[in-house]
Amino acid sequence: MRERTGEKLGWIGSWVGAFLWVLILSVIWLFRGHLLPAVLGALLVAVAAVLVVVLAPWRHPATPFWKLLLPLYVPLALSVAWAIWSFGGLSEMGQLAKNPWFVVLVLPLLLPFGTAGRRRWSDADPGGTRERE
Numbered sequence: 001m002r003e004r005t006g007e008k009l010g011w012i013g014s015w016v017g018a019f020l021w022v023l024i025l026s027v028i029w030l031f032r033g034h035l036l037p038a039v040l041g042a043l044l045v046a047v048a049a050v051l052v053v054v055l056a057p058w059r060h061p062a063t064p065f066w067k068l069l070l071p072l073y074v075p076l077a078l079s080v081a082w083a084i085w086s087f088g089g090l091s092e093m094g095q096l097a098k099n100p101w102f103v104v105l106v107l108p109l110l111l112p113f114g115t116a117g118r119r120r121w122s123d124a125d126p127g128g129t130r131e132r133e
Contacts, residue, residue: 004124008058015052015072019045022079029086037086044082048075057121065116076109 026041055068084090 004058007124008056011056012052015048018076019048019079022048022082025083025086034086037082040082041079041086044075044079048072048079051075061122062120064118064120066113066118069112069116073109 022041023045026038026045029035029041030038051072055071057063057065057068060068
């Protein structure tokens with residue numbers, strides 16, 4: 001039986017990278033004395049960390065990846081809203097956030113649903129579970 005360490009590190013590492021900016025901004029807000037944004041950002045990171053571990057695909061080998069990814073996108077979307085709020089709202093974000101083409105910058109976040117969507121952890125395991133959810 002293979003350990004699939006690289007794939008496990010990829011899952012964990014990619015989600016750490018997805019939320020690292022939130023942690024960094026939280027620390028910056030803390031040092032600037034803005035306690036509420038700092039605490040809320042840290043809570044978002046904590047929730048994401050728990051979800052990354054609980055929803056790890058090797059813990060749910062028969063579950064399609066999209067079902068594991070979707071709950072993690074909730075704190076990610078909340079993190080974007082938190083960042084906008086903590087910087088003073090859209091009015092303070094400048095012209096980039098007001099531009100309709102801003103959506104094009106966000107679309108790559110949805111790529112995992114298309115590339116991994118129906119795939120399951122057990123699909124790559126020759127002796128793994130083959131039942132569909």
